[in-house]
Amino acid sequence: MKPEKPAELTPGTKVTLLIGDRTNLGFIVLINNKEEGLLYHNEIFETINEGDVKTGYIKKLRSDGKLDVSLQNFGYRHIEENTNVVINKLKANGGLLPVGDKTPPEEIYNTFGISKKAFKKITGALYKKRLISISDYEMHLIDERGE
DSSP: OOOOOOTTOOTTOEEEEEEEEEOSSEEEEEETTTEEEEEEGGGOOSOOOTTOEEEEEEEEEOTTSOEEEESSOOTHHHHHHHHHHHHHHHHHTTTEESOOTTSOHHHHHHHHSSOHHHHHHHHHHHHHTTSEEEOSSOEEEOOTTOO
């Protein structure tokens, strides 16, 4: 019989991660100094090292009783959290940034600290609200008058 995971470790729960050994799939992590989990390589968008302590989120409780984690919140919560990051960066740069739909993922991460997938969702939401205009390689903040 598999051991039960604490009830507070549900998908989306914010946790503290101690980065452990690197594996072929990712990094073994210690969650809240109690539970072991896995942080997959393809979900890491920053440099991490064994011994680092990071904030993370429970992503999935697997059928084998193990936990998958992420460094970014997921779903729409991640988008909501980072919308202000994009708006504030635009405001700090006079309403114009040299990033757009065709900007490489690495440049997006270096500018905003988010993945390209999250960037596309955020800019899509801002565009629909008519707060920005975006092209292949630049983004403009639209003021209250729509300019």
